[in-house]
Amino acid sequence: MKIIVLGGDGFCGWPTSLKLAGAGHQVTIVDNLSRRGIDLALSSGSLTEIASVHDRIAAARQHVGDVCHENTDIAKDHAALRDLIAGVMPDAVIQFAEQRAAPYSMIGDSERRYTVDNNITGTHNLCSALVDIKPDTHLVHLGTMGVYGYSREFGKIPEGYLDIEIKSTRQDTQILYPANPGSIYHMTKCLDQLLFQFYNKNWGLRVTDLHQGIVWGVETDETRLDPRLINRFDYDGVFGTVLNRFISQAVNDVPLTVYGTGGQSRAFIHIADSARCLQLAVENPPEPGERPRIFNQVSEVRSVRNLADMLADQWGAGIRYVTNPRKELPENELEVENAGLQSLGFKPTLLNNRLIEDVRFIADATRKNFNADNVLSSPRW
Amino acid sequence: MKIIVLGGDGFCGWPTSLKLAGAGHQVTIVDNLSRRGIDLALSSGSLTEIASVHDRIAAARQHVGDVCHENTDIAKDHAALRDLIAGVMPDAVIQFAEQRAAPYSMIGDSERRYTVDNNITGTHNLCSALVDIKPDTHLVHLGTMGVYGYSREFGKIPEGYLDIEIKSTRQDTQILYPANPGSIYHMTKCLDQLLFQFYNKNWGLRVTDLHQGIVWGVETDETRLDPRLINRFDYDGVFGTVLNRFISQAVNDVPLTVYGTGGQSRAFIHIADSARCLQLAVENPPEPGERPRIFNQVSEVRSVRNLADMLADQWGAGIRYVTNPRKELPENELEVENAGLQSLGFKPTLLNNRLIEDVRFIADATRKNFNADNVLSSPRW
Numbered sequence: 001m002k003i004i005v006l007g008g009d010g011f012c013g014w015p016t017s018l019k020l021a022g023a024g025h026q027v028t029i030v031d032n033l034s035r036r037g038i039d040l041a042l043s044s045g046s047l048t049e050i051a052s053v054h055d056r057i058a059a060a061r062q063h064v065g066d067v068c069h070e071n072t073d074i075a076k077d078h079a080a081l082r083d084l085i086a087g088v089m090p091d092a093v094i095q096f097a098e099q100r101a102a103p104y105s106m107i108g109d110s111e112r113r114y115t116v117d118n119n120i121t122g123t124h125n126l127c128s129a130l131v132d133i134k135p136d137t138h139l140v141h142l143g144t145m146g147v148y149g150y151s152r153e154f155g156k157i158p159e160g161y162l163d164i165e166i167k168s169t170r171q172d173t174q175i176l177y178p179a180n181p182g183s184i185y186h187m188t189k190c191l192d193q194l195l196f197q198f199y200n201k202n203w204g205l206r207v208t209d210l211h212q213g214i215v216w217g218v219e220t221d222e223t224r225l226d227p228r229l230i231n232r233f234d235y236d237g238v239f240g241t242v243l244n245r246f247i248s249q250a251v252n253d254v255p256l257t258v259y260g261t262g263g264q265s266r267a268f269i270h271i272a273d274s275a276r277c278l279q280l281a282v283e284n285p286p287e288p289g290e291r292p293r294i295f296n297q298v299s300e301v302r303s304v305r306n307l308a309d310m311l312a313d314q315w316g317a318g319i320r321y322v323t324n325p326r327k328e329l330p331e332n333e334l335e336v337e338n339a340g341l342q343s344l345g346f347k348p349t350l351l352n353n354r355l356i357e358d359v360r361f362i363a364d365a366t367r368k369n370f371n372a373d374n375v376l377s378s379p380r381w
Numbered sequence: 382m383k384i385i386v387l388g389g390d391g392f393c394g395w396p397t398s399l400k401l402a403g404a405g406h407q408v409t410i411v412d413n414l415s416r417r418g419i420d421l422a423l424s425s426g427s428l429t430e431i432a433s434v435h436d437r438i439a440a441a442r443q444h445v446g447d448v449c450h451e452n453t454d455i456a457k458d459h460a461a462l463r464d465l466i467a468g469v470m471p472d473a474v475i476q477f478a479e480q481r482a483a484p485y486s487m488i489g490d491s492e493r494r495y496t497v498d499n500n501i502t503g504t505h506n507l508c509s510a511l512v513d514i515k516p517d518t519h520l521v522h523l524g525t526m527g528v529y530g531y532s533r534e535f536g537k538i539p540e541g542y543l544d545i546e547i548k549s550t551r552q553d554t555q556i557l558y559p560a561n562p563g564s565i566y567h568m569t570k571c572l573d574q575l576l577f578q579f580y581n582k583n584w585g586l587r588v589t590d591l592h593q594g595i596v597w598g599v600e601t602d603e604t605r606l607d608p609r610l611i612n613r614f615d616y617d618g619v620f621g622t623v624l625n626r627f628i629s630q631a632v633n634d635v636p637l638t639v640y641g642t643g644g645q646s647r648a649f650i651h652i653a654d655s656a657r658c659l660q661l662a663v664e665n666p667p668e669p670g671e672r673p674r675i676f677n678q679v680s681e682v683r684s685v686r687n688l689a690d691m692l693a694d695q696w697g698a699g700i701r702y703v704t705n706p707r708k709e710l711p712e713n714e715l716e717v718e719n720a721g722l723q724s725l726g727f728k729p730t731l732l733n734n735r736l737i738e739d740v741r742f743i744a745d746a747t748r749k750n751f752n753a754d755n756v757l758s759s760p761r762w
Binding site: 194 | 493494498501510513534536539543545547549550554557575576578583708
């Protein structure tokens with residue numbers, strides 16, 4: 001297949017691009033390197049030392065497969081995006097090119113606006129270009145489990161659609177799960193769902209929306225093949241996901257900083273599983289005429305406290321409870337359906353089987369860049 | 382009250398600004414005159430001859446009250462918007478500054494993108510500025526009945542929120558009515574709802590969202606006071622609303638062009654009622670902490686065929702059925718709750734009591750500018 005990976009230089013985009021190229025697909029990465037730019041602005045950065053995009057592509061072509069890179073801002077330059085689609089005529093486009101950190105989106109006016117403008121304009125430019133230029137393209141989008149919110153009011157979280165009865169008519173129906181985002185970032189993923197719903201209804205656009213859990217880990221089978229292929233590993237309070245923040249603290253002998261009580265239950269997925277799920281989604285497009293297909297891209301549910309306890313037990317880390325900078329339920333139960341991707345062949349990697357391997361990798365690879373203060377850089381909201 | 386009216390030079394914005402100024406409020410109109418620019422681009426325009434914004438403001442200050450105008454693009458110049466809010470420190474901001482024509486939003490890629498970018502970026506810039514600068518401001522937004530769609534599946538359309546039972550837990554709850562837009566324009570109003578939901582949840586932003594029916598008519602008590610105050614009257618297939626298109630045809634002895642069977646039932650409201658409802662909404666803000674207040678701003682439900690028949694009976698117009706350019710149900714029933722604004726004092730003007738008066742006004746005021754071809758300029762979708 002010919003696949004365009006928008007945002008293919010990022011934490012999820014890069015290993016996914018390698019996974020797809022390794023599977024024999026022709027991959028065009030489109031990335032304006034905004035994430036590397038934000039590193040500079042935040043005075044933070046990846047614990048792993050990532051190669052330049054030029055060196056990454058050279059190494060990928062040497063060891064993995066057919067990958068190239070275009071530096072384009074799809075939110076700001078819709079004409080270039082259209083030219084690119086018309087040039088490649090892709091079978092699938094994966095949309096990773098959204099600002100992806102909830103804390104970043106909550107820093108202030110500038111970051112709120114950047115997140116909305118970049119994510120919505122970019123994704124809408126893509127939808128609009130596709131229906132004009134190659135309407136049978138499969139659009140694969142990274143959503144988030146955060147679109148659902150974390151209340152248990154609606155029971156086990158289904159894959160995108162909720163069965164309800166309308167009280168006034170006593171009629172049963174199925175609706176897009178009611179949006180309940182917890183940050184501007186999560187909100188943009190809720191808006192995206194409505195874009196897809198309408199482009200699907202009016203033009204038959206084929207969409208798979210993957211509501212991903214919190215990603216952890218750093219290595220995949222492909223990133224291991226050459227040091228220049230190493231993936232980024234964020235540990236700061238803005239872009240670092242919770243388990244990766246904990247891992248960075250554990251290997252540097254700093255107590256793990258748990259927000260609030262740690263009773264927040266969340267769904268998790270390893271980065272290698274994430275890349276594998278993307279491959280499965282791309283290789284199994286929805287039928288023409290099918291409504292947007294929504295899968296929960298998650299491996300297992302854990303509480304934040306439980307993650308901290310695992311690291312304390314297995315690595316001897318200390319734990320420190322800090323004031324929660326976020327507005328969220330202090331404690332919650334969570335149960336998540338994830339049958340869709342499993343029906344396509346996904347076999348989840350569980351934390352018990354992989355966590356220590358990743359901790360050892362980070363301990364070996366990255367100790368020297370760690371700045372303990374960066375882990376607590378989250379804005380309050 | 383100090384009120385900013387974004388988009389205050391437009392078809393609904395202008396009479397609303399006059400209504401508020403006439404009621405003693407201090408009104409700052411913010412408008413980049415984009416609607417006048419689109420007239421030029423589409424080679425169409427108002428049947429009434431509207432004065433320049435300069436002359437409008439002069440006449441309004443002479444006859445009506447305290448009105449001024451700032452030429453600012455709130456989607457493109459967020460800094461100017463922030464300065465404006467900080468300068469005025471408004472009690473309320475009314476957001477009319479969204480591209481408001483479904484057919485315009487469906488012309489092509491450029492218009493789709495313009496509608497999403499202008500509407501979402503503009504409304505989000507406003508939300509983001511308000512929570513920083515004056516978080517207790519009441520944001521009054523023009524939504525549309527089109528957010529609900531026109532299926533009868535969910536029974537009588539409530540005001541924004543739907544009572545449901547979750548099948549899996551058998552629990553009763555109330556959700557934002559599931560979005561079912563019929564155009565890119567309508568879709569943007571669905572996205573807006575999620576912006577308001579989140580800004581209300583996280584920052585307590587006070588919002589009234591008015592899901593307006595199809596507006597008809599042209600005159601209000603205030604626009605009558607001076608020829609320079611006359612409101613615009615669009616009759617073309619892109620910006621003209623259905624009943625105003627019919628009126629323009631009736632007074633020019635051209636058969637009324639009904640899309641499809643005319644069995645589409647829609648909610649309607651007269652422009653003078655619209656301005657009155659805005660006044661009521663502004664003067665009755667939600668309580669602090671209240672969820673976004675949603676009212677259906679409609680006077681009565683009619684089928685398109687029924688409107689055509691009324692004009693045929695009362696004015697002797699002919700009727701011609703043409704292929705429907707839109708994707709919509711060919712026929713539908715519709716029942717709409719509108720108790721909210723009535724509880725604040727709104728008394729709907731009914732078509733039976735007002736239609737002929739408006740037809741006569743248009744017949745007198747505007748016959749000479751009419752171009753029969755413009756009425757059929759809708760794009761197909």
